[in-house]
Amino acid sequence: MTTESPALTTPRVESRERVTVRFAGDSGDGMQLTGTQFTKTAAVFGNDLATLPDYPAEIRAPTGSLPGVSGFQVSFASTDIRTPGDAPDALVAMNPAALKTNIGDLVPGGLLIVDEDEFSPANLKKASYTTNPLEDGSLAAFQVRPIRITHQNELALADVDLPSQQKFLSRNFYALGVVLWLYGRSLDTTIRWAEEKFGRNPEVLDANLKALHAGHAFGETTEMFHTRYEVAPAPVPPGVYRHISGNEATALGFLAASVKSKLPLFYASYPITPASDVLHELSKLRNFGVKTFQAEDEIAAMGAAIGASYGGHLALTGTSGPGLALKSEGLNLAVMTELPVVIIDVQRSGPSTGMPTKTEQSDLLQAMYGRNGDSPVAIVAPATPSECFGMAIEAFRIALKHMVPVIYLSDGYLGNGSEPWRIPSLDEFADITYSYAEAGEGDFNPYKRDPDTLARNWAVPGQPGLEHRIGGIEKSADNGNISYDPGNHHRMTLARTEKVARVANDIPDLEVTGPDSGDLLVLGWGGTYGAITSAAERARNEGKSVSSAQLRYLNPFPKNLGDVLSRFNKVLIPELNTGQLVVLIRSKFLVDAVPFNKIAGQPFKIAEVQAKIDELLGLREPFEFEFAVPPAIGG
Amino acid sequence: MATTNGTTTNDELELPVLTRKDFVTDQEVRWCPGCGDYAILAQMQRMLPRLRIPKENLVFISGIGCSSRFPYYVETYGFHSIHGRAPTIASGLKTARPELSVFVITGDGDGLSIGGNHMLHVMRRNIDLTIILFNNRIYGLTKGQFSPTSEMGKVTKSSPYGTTERPLNPIRVALAAGATFIARSIDRDTAHLEETLYKAAKHKGVSFVEVYQNCNIFNDGAFAAFADKGVRQDKLLYLEDGAPLRFGAERQHGITLDGFEPRVVEDVSSDDGLVVHDAASRTQNLANILAEMDYPDYPVPVGVFRDIEAPIFEDLIAAQVESARQKSPPNFQDLLNGSETWEVS
CATH class of the missing domain: 3.40.50.970 (Thiamin diphosphate (ThDP)-binding fold, Pyr/PP domains)
Structure with missing residues (x-):
């Protein structure tokens, strides 16, 4: 049920440490833009945050179809956070297809805002719904808030001189207005952005701003929302962000x-x-x-x-x-x-x-x-x-x-x-130094090496007296000429290897988050940092002996890596592959590291890593991934 | 004047007078005795001093194949790269460093088979490179398989029953890709070869030169029927810009057009009705007709097919850099700040 009558009571305001919102709609609905605008607003407000866009490969899959759904998840918090959140607390679904592909992720009891107008028989059919989920009770686990977004957007834009198809495109700003109200956020950031973006197109600007304000006003006047949520700014180091x-x-x-x-x-x-x-x-x-x-x-x-x-x-x-x-x-x-x-x-x-x-x-x-x-x-x-x-x-x-x-x-x-x-x-970053070779006595040898790094001489065209030839054929270490000499190839291959190995002298040690020894080290690399670090931190908060470390240098490894590994009873290596770092670690250090692998096209959830940690600590049965069952997509 | 890279620009230098010997390296040349590559190397070394470019500003980049050994034998900067990719490396170098003079040395396999795609695009972009394609119509370094320019039916190690594919015509490829300078020469005609290399090097924009080069081991005599000294005068058509198309020892034969078809007319007294060569004509039509003329039906055209001016890729990029700097002077901190910042105190 929707209402346009003024609110009789003001909703109560609930404080949250962290909120995760997902916007989902057709790829033509502007969900990436909506999510980005919400994110910027939260950022300017001072929340810590992380985002996860999830868009289809098809630029414009058929409107309303399941493959055409585009999503954008943002998690914002009053504390330091490292991931875009395991599961959304609130989901905005602009059509039945968006609902179907995303509802499996919404936390039980989570807030679900849908554009009720889009749940027509035709759209339901495109999303392979046989009954209307807004009516069949299948959404009973959630706080469902059906809003006639399309209709109300149209009303708000009644005096805007644009074709109705184009007015339809402002629906996302209406939805954004509602969500900004829900989390007590200002419209300023989005207004400024829109003015810059659509400045040359006053009708479009007018339409978007009217939609945004109308959505916000709807939040203010409806009785639909009993609670608004407040997420305080995060304590972050001072500076310009x-x-x-x-x-x-x-x-x-x-x-x-x-x-x-x-x-x-x-x-x-x-x-x-x-x-x-x-x-x-x-x-x-x-x-x-x-x-x-x-x-x-x-x-x-x-x-x-x-x-x-x-x-x-x-x-x-x-x-x-x-x-x-x-x-x-x-x-x-x-x-x-x-x-x-x-x-x-x-x-x-x-x-x-x-x-x-x-x-x-x-x-x-x-x-x-x-x-x-x-x-x-x-x-x-x-x-x-x-x-x-x-x-x-x-x-x-x-x-x-x-x-x-x-x-x-x-x-x-x-x-x-x-x-x-x-x-x-x-100034906060290390200097970048290099040197070109200099002309000296005798013939120039491009493979003369720096004794410390083994870096070769770099002479670039235009430098007189350093004319030389290089190429893919093995060259003599002594003069840069083509060489098939067996000893030379042996030495040059080892020199190339040793040169890369010596980069280890020039990179920082691996830092351990948590105690530098204990029962379990969770070791990751690259983009899994957020989930791994947060999971290990939660484990420590529960009194478990778990530390984490994230490799940023994969070849060569930091010099202290072997030492770090040796100080833990067990090493867990979560990776978004079938186990690649673990191969390197095992072969180099002869450590019986345990792989933990997810190959789903999605990042780790913190809870998944936590569960695996508990499994290794003997606190639970073997962990199995539970992937949301994807809706059947025909054709 | 020194630049960031320590290079010197020609205009501000007292140019040293270089000779052929200045471009000879101490490397032992490893082509088979009698290979046509020797002649091309010799004419290149003879031609380079005429360019009056300091040798440190010259770069030779090659791919893989017999011809691609070339850079080792020229006393300049040289890069013997990987199969077919020389145009890509040359494109990057020339775009980054437009002041250098960059040559690409390639062959029919390197340039038109494995590197065919790069060849198209480097010509399309009109990067100011001088590309010399040694066409011996065979794979030499891998010891005698047919190449993309081998004639149909050719029996080779990899085609004992004869090839079943039609050859590419390099000049027509260059025309299709829009090269702004296109020429052909022959290893055995040293004077013509040197002059053609010189014209190619002087051209502003991409230059493409096909050199008919004899592989005396795996495809000996591929061009003998029209390129050998005794027959050359009657079988080659030397293109001269602005001159009527004539050939023969006494230049007694001519070429006319019958519709779009070229016709050989023997013993013509007057130039009337003969096609006049125009390497800079508005369209490529004449160049295409010339490119299709081949032995034995026609005398084989050599010389400059096409020579036009067009905007040069790396100059356009450099101009964009300059005008962008004028319009919006670089301020890294502003860029870091992006469109929206907030302060936490």
């Missing part, structure tokens, strides 16, 4: 590397989900001297980056797993010619095309070993969206100092996920 996604932070971080090294940034890439945003961001930055090159394919992007590196520039290429496979031949050329180049891999579900819009961590072994010959590269992996910034600088610091290709393993969860970011000063 912004909201940032992993891919944005990646792009900015690589530009920061350019600023810090004073070398121009060259980015060659071929569009691929979920890495394309990095290309989009960097291509805007011509004014910073950034040259972006949209190559004809992944191979060409790798080659162009090698060319720019050979030319002495800061050379970067970016891709996802299938693209890394194509780049492997070129990457090997960079290994052989010992040129500093960084390869971003925003990992996604594989193998092959896999699930392009879903996250996974399954390229670690490809990054380590996916090339012919003995072909060591350095590998780093940021652990949070905002950390992508600093790790990008790290990647080039290592590449330039050690004359080595570096693979930067992000993932779809980090790349598209977002969080508040205290804007740093560049």
